[in-house]
Amino acid sequence: MFNVDDIRKDFPILSRKVNGKPLVYFDNAATSQTPQQVIDVIVDYYSNYNANIHRGVHSLSQEATDKYEHARQKIQKHFNAKHAHEIIFTSGTTHGINLVANGFSSLLKKGDEIIVSALEHHSNIVPWQMLCERTGATLKVIPMNQDGELIISDFDNLLSDNTKLVFVNHISNALGTINPIEHIIKQAHLYGAAVLIDGAQSCPHIKPDVQALDVDFYVASAHKMCGPTGQGMLYGKESWLKKLPPYQGGGEMIAEVTFEKTTYADLPHKFEAGTPNICGGIAFGAALDYMNSIGFDTIAQYENELLEYATQELLNIDELTIYGTSQQKTSVISFNLDGIHPYDVGTILDKLGIAVRTGHHCAQPIMDFYCIPGTVRASFAFYNTKAEIDALVAGVKKAKMMLA
Incomplete structure (x- = not known):
């Protein structure tokens, strides 16, 4: 009980x-507090097996790698993603949104349209404005009413064959409004548009099922969910993640490097350049364990x-x-x-x-x-x-x- x-x-x-x-x-909408169970996992990492992952043959590296990838599997299970490689570790929700926005720079053109809502956090407005500046696409806004609800009939009228992307938060950080994302996703898909849902405020309160939602991208932050700051995740359908180019270049995200040409690693490493927040990823998994133990x-x-x-x-x-x-x-x-x-x-x-x-x-x-x-x-x-x-x-x- x-x-x-x-x-x-x-x-x-x-x-x-x-x-x-x-x-x-x-x-708590800014940052939740952290239980001792998660703090203990963080201390255990730095006390007992702090090492870089994926590239080491020594025992500490292998242990850290196993725990990091196990955390990815926990996140996959929690959000019901089809594949573990559809979970990309990020520094938080903002990072995940920018990763997707950067990827679509090569996919949009002048005349294309992007839809956001009037209830968005700046992190789900500014990256799309920057994307429109780069590509010539047009940004349209779903209006809100006095109760702090989206006017969904206006959203339906905004959709057209020119709509390529729709971005809406699951829950408003400022007002607490739960948006009807099931309807938004379904209607956007009728026009072939991709949908990204900002789940930063929803994930501490509900357990999204990304397959049931049929959402294309879903982003979240660990620090809203009893986990550490500087850690988050991007879920993306495999088909979309394969279309998007890498967000950053460097170690880990490559398959082969020569001065003539570089080829990229498979998912999820294609989007995870450099040494990640290893402890943060492991602690994110521990935070999900803790919250799921309560239900x-x-x-x-x-x-x-x-x-x-x-x-x-x-x-x-x-x-x-x-x-x-x-x-x-x-x-x-x-x-x-x-x-x-x-x-x-x-x-x-x-x-x-x-x-x-x-x-x-x-x-x-x-x-x-x-x-x-x-x-x-x-x-x-x-x-x-x-x-x-x-x-x-x-x-x-x-x-x-x-x-x-």
Whole structure:
């Protein structure tokens, strides 16, 4: 049975104090905390078998290689990819998106069209703008409504025979909105367009099945999923990964090098130039083991309870507005107090030991849509509690009293 008090014992950082107050960590959408089980794997790597992989004949290298590739297989199983070589290790979601955008530079031309959504993180906007500048392709945007939902009928009308790529996040990092990606993927494929889904915010809460989704590319970051920073993954259908050229050149991604010509390695190494974050990959696998031991259905159910409770309690505060009121959303609440800058609210909450994110959350177009400078964002994980939410509510009331 799920017991949040037992879960919290796995996370050493949750027992510390900030500004003399018990830490209340509500910045999980930026980075989740790391359990001792994953920390132990990181320490074990550097203590016992730290070595470069794939090219060594000595025992440490072989052991590190086996554990690294076993982690790739864990990720394959978790996301239900058909082949392990469809999992490319990256430094994170941003790296994966840029890898795909770079690859399509040689496949697009003037007159082609790319579709993104109004709910995107900058990492799923800027690379496509850069791609359009390089190729002459046109960028189109799926609009959003006041509830923070995509207007799907407008998306259907944007699709045409010129559409080559569609890029949408699975869940909005700024609002928590869960997008209808099944419909988006299906409709895009009717026009022969490839689809990339940014799963940075979805993977901590749900368990995507890339084969069932029939998605062409899916990207995620380990640091959102109880894993280390600087580590992520790109899933790509084998057929697409074979079409795309390498993103970087160097060691590991080659088959044969001469001064006349270089040939490239097979998947996945074609896209993994240089010495990778070996420990990060292994720890990513350990983080998935940890979260799967709890169960993603259990995680989703508990986090939804936190979301409903926090929404109810925050809305009891006069002159507080929540942005992102979709019926389909995850455990993120973005809000403002009328007439008070979100940075000032966040500063007071920090003095009370409460960690929230303030600003535009790398989603400035969303803030422009609402005509606001930013929001206070509280994002919850399965190790948070209702008592911590009570502390947040009390802190917001105090901030209002001090700043009004």
